[in-house]
Amino acid sequence: MSDHEGSAGHGRFLTGVAWALVLVGLWLWGSEITDVRGGVSEPTNGDVAAVGRPFAVELPDAHEPLGAARPQRVDIPSLKVRAPVISRGLDPDGAIDPPPFEQAESVGWYGGGTRPGAAGTSLLVGHVDTETRPAVFYDLSAVRPGEKVRVTRDDGSVAEFTVDDVQVLSRDRFDAKKAYGPHEEGRAELRLITCGGSFDRAAKTYSANVVVSAYLTGVGP
Template structure:
């Protein structure tokens, strides 16, 4: 995540679908600022920072190769409240991220470090389309919520708690490391016909002059199970 995002493109969204390449690029420029080393100040105007993390739901017991072939039906929209990644010990509350006055995605705060953000103008996790969750790799003082995202593997489970009491369970399809200059905007934000999830943070070498990491780590996942509260 670079500390100072580029602002040269303009956002164009139609509902939850990214409508133009220029809009995609602007979304990326905002994300790039959000997932930097944590050395930039958080943007003003984002939603309140949650502090409580609900108890993590149990993981699915099916073998990973079975889960990889499982696709659940889309869920209705509900605001996500927490994300869990058992492989790397993540149990983090989620805040909502919108756009700042310049049209870039807001930054999550640096404190607390264990906080991730959901881009609220896109699909909610469990809905059809690519839901996007971002988090810092580190802060000024130490590791942040996605410090170990690069250790996530194909077949790992990701669980997202939602405000209606439901749980969206995803399985990781793949993970990639990319240079910021070659960020795969269409793969991250482009339309898909299934409930997808993308986790994004920074990675690679740190450019001290630019106060920014040179790359990004991206995890792609799809919905395999939807738990709904009884009644």
């Protein structure tokens, strides 16, 4: 993510994120996943590195899940991100197809899964960069717990999520349960995912993924 260079080559995100999201298929197939952990205030170490998890952040109570509605736009005020959402499916390997590079300012939503605001974990993916420029989630690792993510839905509502966890999950010991499993059963949760770590030019892949976790805390028109 910090290794953005125009000459690095087309296709970084697609190869860099596929190794992680290939496990989405397994997660969806056998989702007996329950709580990942009791809380998110303690720092992590080893292959799962916390990007930012201040001890003093007081997080609001969860809002009751909403009815199902398709996402149309994602707003992350702290990053000045305001991006359209397009529905994406899985590729033959079971990875979420990210938006095509000509739509690198869009966010991809896994349309076969949970709709943002409904109970469960909704998955949103975005490019970190392209061959020539930063993309929609270039600064995603700068998000911090307590900040807001707003998803405009096709029923006219805006689902407001509060970030509760930001992690960089390494390629070598990726854990789908930690990435995609609910932090608390019964909540409406959101995952924002992009590439992270260092970029391997030979392999044309990133060494990690940035995974931002958030949960529903409000709703507005």
